[in-house]
Amino acid sequence: xxxxxxxxxxxxxxxxxxxxxxxxxxxxxxxxxxxxxxxxxxxxxxxxxxxxxxxxxxxxxxxxxxxxxxxxxxxxxxxxxxxxxxxxxxxxxxxxxxxxxxxxxxxxxxxxxxxxxxxxxxxxxxxxxxxxxxxxxxxxxxxxxxxxxxxxxxxxxxxxxxxxxxxxxxxxxxxxxxxxxxxxxxxxxxxxxxxxxxxxxxxxxxxxxxxxxxxxxxxxxxxxxxxxxxxxxxxxxxxxxxxxxxxxxxxxxxxxxxxxxxxxxxxxxxxxxxxxxxxxxxxxxxxxxxxxxxxxxxxxxxxxxxxxxxxxxxxxxxxxxxxxxxxxxxxxxxxxxxxxxxxxxxxxxxxxxxxxxxxxxxxxxxxxxxxxxxxxxxxxxxxxxxxxxxxxxxxxxxxxxxxxxxxxxxxxxxxxxxxxxxxxxxxxxxxxxxxxxxxxxxxxxxxxxxxxxxxxxxxxxxxxxxxxxxxxxxxxxxxxxxxxxxxxxxxxxxxxxxxxxxxxxxxxx
Amino acid sequence: xxxxxxxxxxxxxxxxxxxxxxxxxxxxxxxxxxxxxxxxxxxxxxxxxxxxxxxxxxxxxxxxxxxxxxxxxxxxxxxxxxxxxxxxxxxxxxxxxxxxxxxxxxxxxxxxxxxx
Numbered sequence: 001x002x003x004x005x006x007x008x009x010x011x012x013x014x015x016x017x018x019x020x021x022x023x024x025x026x027x028x029x030x031x032x033x034x035x036x037x038x039x040x041x042x043x044x045x046x047x048x049x050x051x052x053x054x055x056x057x058x059x060x061x062x063x064x065x066x067x068x069x070x071x072x073x074x075x076x077x078x079x080x081x082x083x084x085x086x087x088x089x090x091x092x093x094x095x096x097x098x099x100x101x102x103x104x105x106x107x108x109x110x111x112x113x114x115x116x117x118x119x120x121x122x123x124x125x126x127x128x129x130x131x132x133x134x135x136x137x138x139x140x141x142x143x144x145x146x147x148x149x150x151x152x153x154x155x156x157x158x159x160x161x162x163x164x165x166x167x168x169x170x171x172x173x174x175x176x177x178x179x180x181x182x183x184x185x186x187x188x189x190x191x192x193x194x195x196x197x198x199x200x201x202x203x204x205x206x207x208x209x210x211x212x213x214x215x216x217x218x219x220x221x222x223x224x225x226x227x228x229x230x231x232x233x234x235x236x237x238x239x240x241x242x243x244x245x246x247x248x249x250x251x252x253x254x255x256x257x258x259x260x261x262x263x264x265x266x267x268x269x270x271x272x273x274x275x276x277x278x279x280x281x282x283x284x285x286x287x288x289x290x291x292x293x294x295x296x297x298x299x300x301x302x303x304x305x306x307x308x309x310x311x312x313x314x315x316x317x318x319x320x321x322x323x324x325x326x327x328x329x330x331x332x333x334x335x336x337x338x339x340x341x342x343x344x345x346x347x348x349x350x351x352x353x354x355x356x357x358x359x360x361x362x363x364x365x366x367x368x369x370x371x372x373x374x375x376x377x378x379x380x381x382x383x384x385x386x387x388x389x390x391x392x393x394x395x396x397x398x399x400x401x402x403x404x405x406x407x408x409x410x411x412x413x414x415x416x417x418x419x420x421x422x423x424x425x426x427x428x429x430x431x432x433x434x435x436x437x438x439x440x441x442x443x444x445x446x447x448x449x450x451x452x453x454x455x456x457x458x459x460x461x462x463x464x465x466x467x468x469x470x471x472x473x474x475x476x477x478x479x480x481x482x483x484x485x486x487x488x489x490x491x492x493x494x495x496x497x498x499x500x501x502x503x504x505x506x507x508x509x
Numbered sequence: 510x511x512x513x514x515x516x517x518x519x520x521x522x523x524x525x526x527x528x529x530x531x532x533x534x535x536x537x538x539x540x541x542x543x544x545x546x547x548x549x550x551x552x553x554x555x556x557x558x559x560x561x562x563x564x565x566x567x568x569x570x571x572x573x574x575x576x577x578x579x580x581x582x583x584x585x586x587x588x589x590x591x592x593x594x595x596x597x598x599x600x601x602x603x604x605x606x607x608x609x610x611x612x613x614x615x616x617x618x619x620x621x622x623x624x625x
């Protein structure tokens with residue numbers, strides 16, 4: 001899965017070219033011209049490009065990728081490369097020059113569109129980015145596929161009648177070149193170095209071997225080429241943009257090699273129907289692989305964002321609980337306590353039995369209010385936890401229970417404050433429920449901590465039959481635990497007793 | 510008896526002062542709103558008694574009592590708490606709501622005798 005920082009790095013590469021490239025513009029031109037010319041010669045040499053059109057025209061991808069990563073100002077490199085690559089013996093000079101102009105416009109259009117797209121979206125890791133990149137490639141190659149054949153026709157290098165057919169092949173061949181090289185270059189130009197564990201390296205090797213094998217038997221015409229699709233989908237999922245673009249390039253290289261091996265060198269006039277099939281195969285393969293990669297990456301990123309959001313929301317809620325507890329403790333609680341004391345002082349002045357009774361009743365009510373407030377504030381966030389830790393707070397809770405509580409196990413270390421608070425909340429709720437409803441004669445409490453988190457088990461030997469209804473305290477406990485990503489279980493067979501089990505996973509802060 | 514009342518809640522501090530003033534034989538020597546200040550005052554004024562808010566005393570009330578004792582060995586410490594819970598140490602702990610002249614004088618009478 002592709003990690004977040006890579007997305008950032010990839011976007012940044014649109015704005016900032018590598019340092020070595022910006023240092024000398026001239027060297028950039030020379031380098032681009034060589035790469036462009038080299039990839040054209042490579043195509044001629046292996047017979048998948050002809051003087052007119054190609055099965056796959058790699059230079060368009062090389063040129064566009066260079067301008068996308070380095071900047072549009074490197075366009076003269078593409079011009080020089082294309083002029084060098086023109087096969088002047090096969091086509092009229094003016095036609096060649098017209099074709100070169102078309103090719104130059106082509107890479108500039110693609111680069112301009114993709115750079116614009118990259119200002120907003122990652123071109124490989126978001127669906128919008130992929131769509132934008134595809135649109136850019138299709139538009140740019142269309143320019144070349146119109147200008148090139150027309151100028152050849154105008155210079156007499158091509159009959160007017162064959163222009164539509166040549167244009168179509170031209171467009172597909174250039175689009176294939178763009179689709180193969182641009183995403184590949186973008187995926188590998190990003191900052192983070194490739195780091196493969198031995199296991200991942202073996203996985204990558206096996207995947208490439210399987211893709212190579214399937215492509216090879218497909219190229220021999222033994223099996224349909226689309227057998228490679230599932231493997232490419234797996235690679236996209238497992239290895240992200242780099243894996244997917246590399247795998248597609250590799251598969252296409254094998255298939256195209258097989259195509260030229262079987263049908264001889266590509267020439268637009270001896271164009272076999274199988275060329276169209278191969279081109280469409282490349283387009284479909286590249287697009288579906290890009291879309292799969294973007295989908296997987298987007299989903300991964302969305303999931304990470306959601307988790308981060310949940311984490312923040314949870315932390316904020318716990319902080320709010322602590323704040324409320326502090327406010328209650330420092331404010332209303334202290335004021336009521338002060339009132340109780342002053343009432344006690346004044347009660348001594350009460351001389352008549354009626355007055356004494358009124359004072360006693362008022363004091364009773366006041367003490368009840370203080371108790372309720374104390375319980376409320378405990379439920380919100382028990383300050384006892386921050387002071388005593390979970391084990392001692394549980395002892396103190398057990399000490400206050402009217403039903404005898406057996407502490408089977410208490411944790412030696414408590415974990416983070418938030419999970420402690422959740423565990424303590426479970427304890428207070430279950431003990432309160434047991435006291436109110438169970439009629440039990442004893443309660444067993446077990447709280448343990450391990451690497452996975454806090455485990456809380458509370459069992460009573462009461463009447464059982466507790467159910468989890470909406471809005472109940474039990475539902476509240478489940479929700480509190482589940483916001484932690486923990487688990488909660490209630491077993492309460494009638495006549496046997498009630499057991500509550502909660503697991504609160506340790507939180508990494 | 511000279512009493513130091515230490516509590517970080519101003520509202521409760523006032524009420525506690527009223528209780529001390531209403532207790533025969535007791536008078537308020539000083540008040541303060543933090544443990545550090547309480548230890549300081551104990552060292553200077555050597556009160557007979559400190560009413561110390563347990564929450565304010567921090568994580569370990571036993572330690573807080575020890576600090577007062579170090580500053581003024583003769584001083585008797587009574588903890589008061591809004592939410593009384595058992596803790597390590599020998600100092601008595603009073604639920605804030607039950608603080609009255611009676612509890613104060615009772616605890617004072619029953620204090621362990623301190624060897625000079």
